[in-house]
Amino acid sequence: MLRYAVLLAGFFIAAILFAAAHSTSTSSGPVPIVVELFTSEGCSSCPPADALLQKFDKQPYPAAELIVLSEHVDYWNHIGWTDPYSGHAYSERQSAYGDRLHLESVYTPQMIVDGTTEFVGSSSHEAEKALGQASATAKIPVHIRDVNLEGNLLRAHIDAGPLPAQSRKADIIVVVALNHGESQVAAGENSGRRLTHVAVVRALVKEGSVAPGLSFSQDVSLKLEKAIDPAQLRVIAFVQEPGPGRILGAAQEKLSK
Secondary structure, X not given: OHHHHHHHHHHHHHXXXXXXXXXXXXXXXXXXXXXXXXXXXOOOOHHHHHHHHHHHHOOOOOOEEEEEEEXXXXXXXXXXXXXXXEOHHHHHHHHHHHHHXXXXXXXXXXXEEXXXXXXXXXXXXXXXXXXXXXXXXXOOOEEEXXXXXXXXXXXXXXXXXXXXXXXOOEEEEEEEEEEEEEEEOOOOOOOXXXXXXXXXXXXXXXXXXXXXXXXXXXXXEEEOOOOOOHHHXXXXXXXXXXXXXXXXXXXXXXXXX
């Protein structure tokens, strides 16, 4: 009986995503949904959430494009293991979400869908509910083109909009992420484990803004910490209300050699 209920839930979510892709998206393709995971290699509860994010990156819903981001916070680093992918900027972004969503505190693993819905990052049930809700919201088109990596400098052109006239002014956020990351953890709560990650954020920058009723079209550049094999990288761009708030549209592009 439980298995039957789980199957029904899966079919229900898939049906929602399929219907939304044909009725609410402003583009002809799948509905883009941004899934942010705040995680840490120092947190023993995080590996199941990392695995769920990897599942979503394989695009299990054909009518939705799940744009996943693995943002490694740094506040676990003091307990014995320094997460090599961690950064204080990701901790600050999570704290800003916590303030806007009126949370008593932030935590790991925490998943946030389209900047509006948060839950424990390992909960596939809560994730599916949030994805169903996000898929029913119209998105503005976002496009990434002319991506070029020279050494540690990545350039691209971003087009977005037009922003709905009833919206507030929104930010254009550009992200560079590793397709794959892994560590052999030698200390802390996950000591002895080999952990793997997907879409590991290495740069997240506000590159501009767009006003209600207007579009955005601009060349952007991001400087990475070091040169990385282009085949290991993806570029993500999304339009987000300040706060950080609701994500209005998004796109991603994987680089090639």
